[in-house]
Amino acid sequence: MNDMLTHAYKQGYAIGAFDLVSLDFLQGILQGAENARAPVILSLAESHFSYFDFELMMPAVEAAARQASVPVAIHLDHGTTLGSAIRSINLGCNGVMVDASHLSLVENIELSSQVVSMAHGCGVPVEGELGYVPGVEGEDAECHPGKVAYTSVKEARRYAGETGIDFLAVSVGTVHGRMQGKPSLDFGRLCDINNALGIPLVIHGGTGLSDDQFRQLIANGVAKINYYTALSDTAERRILQNVRSGKADGYTSLLQGVLQAIAEETERCIRLWGGAGHAEEVLAESEAWLPVEHVIVYNADGLDDSGVQAMADKGRQVLSAIPGVREVFAGKAVKADDAYHYSWLVRFCHQAVIDSYRDHPEHLAFANQVFRPVAGDRISIDFRSLENG
Structure with a gap:
């Protein structure tokens, strides 16, 4: 994942980190990446582990990643503890995020430093988060209560310097879940953070932003965009269409076309964020993840x-x-x-x-x-x- 995001950061595009909750999501995300010939990150959020068994899901994720002809990283999203990061690496993740953004700066630095020391000893890069991206509305919003806390340049410089994180998730106005009204993002703040750190930046809460806002985020150092709510909404719409058609007869017919709908939305995002066509050059410049x-x-x-x-x-x-x-x-x-x-x-x-x-x-x-x-x-x-x- 480090090689992938470094390439994206230097070349001025962003890689999608798409959260998956089922095999339809897994296959749809990879199909979208294959269609666009783009690198992709399969993201598994700890807040979603109530929907699937993480230990059972990981062999399928690894098998799908091995079969793909595009570069694939497997990432733990919003882990809660050092133990979460260790477990995810031992089960096959090659990128981790332990979210301590709700803690004080000192506590965040302490936990993040522990994760970095452990993960780097395994060859695994680490995403940290500074500031707080709240939830507003939608399936994931309840996992992120509270008010927005913007990332400050001063604290970002200290946090990155003391922890040694590889990527930083920043808070500049996005929200987890669905946006209410027109989002207002602080691009000046983002530009200052990017100039101060010079490492790939990450945006959580990508659903609801305009095409132009995505382009401005990427122009100011964002190389990874987390995306789930819109994929979930896409799958829901397809299921509702199947119900309303009157042709749905059982569980499998309810899911008819869900995989394809997820693939189309994934490919749309990848092309918008500039990742299309980069698969071969990323493969050529990246270390293979081999045991x-x-x-x-x-x-x-x-x-x-x-x-x-x-x-x-x-x-x-x-x-x-x-x-x-x-x-x-x-x-x-x-x-x-x-x-x-x-x-x-x-x-x-x-x-x-x-x-x-x-x-x-x-x-x-x-x-x-x-x-x-x-x-x-x-x-x-x-x-x-x-x-x-």
């Missing part, structure tokens, strides 16, 4: 199979909770006469995790106190897929 397999083969001194099993159970519990660890497999050789009898396979989300995992206190405690004392005879190698070089 690393941390493989250990070993013999256990002084432990029988039951002892190794107990160690493996403990290891899976401890190691799988470390940031950037996607999967932990403990195995036993099929043939008794093989040179090594046991193995670990720990899948890292990114090459950066090799170092952060090695130095993580939970890994060190398990390795030094439990594993290494009985596994003096071992081989450890880190592998990356030959795919994409």
